[in-house]
Amino acid sequence: MSSREDFEQLRLQEQQEQVALELELQRNRTISMHSHPKLSEYYTHMTAFLSLAIFIAALLTILNISIYLTTVSRLRRHLNKPLRIPSIMMVSLYPIISVAALVTILVPYSWFMCHTVMHVMFMIGGPVFRTLLFRYVDSEQNYLKETSGEPVTLATPPCCCCCLCLPMVVPTKAKLCISRYMVWQMPFWQGSIMLIMNILYYRDRDLYRQVVFFFIPFIIMSIVLGAWSLQITVRMITKLRGDYQLRKKMFCLQLVVMLCKLQYLILYEQLNSFKLGGEYPINHTIHKQTIINILILVEMVLVSMLAQSAYRTPIQVQIDESNQN
Structure with a gap:
């Protein structure tokens, strides 16, 4: 009886070892499928x-x-100098994103850092675009003089649904200051979060996976506040400079978030449903990142052409010369 019990225990132990071995092999296969190879x-x-x-x-x-x-x-x-510098900065976003996508393909391990660069482009573009909007009307003070207290609606994307009950607001220096803070919080708030996430990703990958979802609501809230303030500002300035294609310029800026952030995250998860590539080192992750970044590169060429069309106006220097003549 004792020998039979020993045989059962031995058989049970072998089964447990076999299950553990299979789990370990599956874990190693998963790691090799999703890990980044050395250069x-x-x-x-x-x-x-x-x-x-x-x-x-x-x-x-x-x-x-x-x-x-x-x-x-x-x-x-x-363009004259007041408009020239911020306009050049706005159209510079798209080649920088293209270079970041190219570096991701050349050095796959740098993907998170390059993805951060793409994200930073919107954080920088928001404040620069707001500065450009008010330079179209010379300054915030000049805008208040030209509009003479004309009310502005707050029901604009991305908060158009939840702000229908809010009354129209008459712009003042204090309210324009609040609008400015809503845009300028993006580079400081999101920049700090992305810096922490990069440190965690490259120093402690397990801790990064545990805390990354806690940062996402703060990033989304920051983007929504900044985009909402910019949309309100675009509507305000469009009433005075309707021929400057401001909505088109705003759409070009929004495409940075839609293509480089939202699309990136969606495709990064959706492509896991397909088996791409082979075993380590040219594995599933390498093929997935390559496909996504090639798509972003194609889209950035199209967005650059759209931005080139949007920034055709105003033709400031020619207008000034004709007025002098």
Whole structure:
């Protein structure tokens, strides 16, 4: 009887060891599927797909930079200095995002840092765009003089549904100051969060996975407040400068968040439903990131062309010269 019990215990122990071994193999397979290879391993095992992707990414980046240089050349000819610098800064967002996407393909391990650069472009673009809006009317004080207390609606995207009950507001210096703070909080608030997330990601990946979801509500709230303030400001300035394509310029800025943040997060999860690539080092994650960043590069070329069209107005220098004549 004792020998039979010993045999059962031994058989049970072997089953447990086999289950543990299978779990360990599955865990290692999952790690190899989603981990980033070293740079030497990445280029040693380079495939035809990745070589073609790098070639296409480089061409798209050069095309985006060419569009940018053409746009900057035109802005330098047609705008005076107060509008020239913020306008050039706004159209500079898209080639920087393209370079970040290209670096992600060339150095896959840097994807989170490059994704942060894409995110930072909206944080910087928001305050710069607000500054540009009020320079179209010279200043905030001049806007208050020109409008003479005309009320402004607060029911604008992305808070148009929840703000229907709010009354129209007459702009004052204090309310414009609140609007300014709503936009300027983005680089400080989100910049601090993204810095912490980068440190956690590259120092302690397990801790990053545990706390990342706690940061997401704060990032979303910050983006919503900043975008809401910018939309209100665009409506205010459009009443005075309706021929400056301000909504089109705002849409170009919003595409940074929609394509580089929202689309990135959605595709990053959706592509996990498909088996891409093979085993480590050219695994599923490498193919997934490459596909997403190639898509972003194509979209940034289109957005750069849209921004080039949006910033055709105003043609300030020619107007000033004709007025002098």
